[in-house]
Amino acid sequence: MGRLFQILFIFAALTCQYTGAEAKDFVLVIDAGHGGHDYGAVGDKTNEKSINLSVALKFGRLVKQHHKDVKVVYTRDGDYFKTLQQRAEIANKASGDLFVSIHTNSVDKRNKNRRKIKGTATYTLGLHRSAENLDVAKRENAVMMLEDDFTATYQGFDPNSTESYIIFELSQNKHMDQSIDFASKVQSEMVSTAGRHDNGVRQAGFWVLAKTGMPAVLVELDFICNPVSERFLGSEKGQTKFAKAIYNAFTSYKTAYDHSSGGRPVSGGDAPLFTDDDSDDEDDDMTDDIACNDGELRYRIQILASDVKLKSGSSQFKGLNNVDNYYDGGLYKYTVGDYTSMDEALRELKKVRSKHHEAFVITMRDGKRVK
Structure with a gap:
């Protein structure tokens, strides 16, 4: 009987080693908002779809370079259109561990503060606790109206109807804690690394977040309607700083994920973190x-x-x-x-x-x- 237990113990140990060796890579899904005929928000000189894609690709390249155990999946890696539903399906099919949707903010042309408003906000799924949060959700969800017969695809959801958003208030997101944790890290890095004004972690009803089965956030980089912010958003230097900020947040999140997953190698330990190394940049409008x-x-x-x-x-x-x-x-x-x-x-x-x-x-x- 003792010999049998010894054999079973050795078999269990070998099984654990094999399982550990076959542990799947962490899957990061990066979603560059808008694309193709959908320009998103438009500024005086540039547009949202181009900014989103550039930051997304720069972020992805940093992750690939410094996190060898992370598989990066893009919902789009060029200037073409993907529906909100397709973006969620890409993330779910890839069995993503984290979903990061990158966007650029704006406000209505009638807003008297349109050319002064600024700052980064990171959203998770949840109750829109203010009219401002609801307005952002409506604007980002409105892309579905570019599709033929969108009411059938989105089960009668009307992005312009406040009543439609009741479905998000009833939604119970089991990944909410992880989403808020990552969102907080993004906000911190946007201030310290990208030099942006902190508009906080917020909650609102975004379709693309509701339909992804993983921790998920939507980042609004800054306001393209503000000429100073637009200059930063459209610059190579600004886009690189945004990418580094999100990358730093990801590295911090991934390190904690590895520690909590038991037995996984901690990849974040050797990954470099970036800082705001050019605080004199005239586009770094840190002053409120x-x-x-x-x-x-x-x-x-x-x-x-x-x-x-x-x-x-x-x-x-x-x-x-x-x-x-x-x-x-x-x-x-x-x-x-x-x-x-x-x-x-x-x-x-x-x-x-x-x-x-x-x-x-x-x-x-x-x-x-x-x-």
């Missing part, structure tokens, strides 16, 4: 338009969010000073520091990230976050 009254604005470093209030002596705060919190979107959000300038906050951010990799800088006024 709203900051003309500089004395009212403060900058803090957000380290985590929780649905329950943590005790002041929590281990999460070990080694940190000046910890504070604010309540927003149903969560207690914890910050450290209180800085008068973004530059000062960004310098401290590098230190804080040694303990909290997902930390990012936020702007506060009168104890409330400015979004």
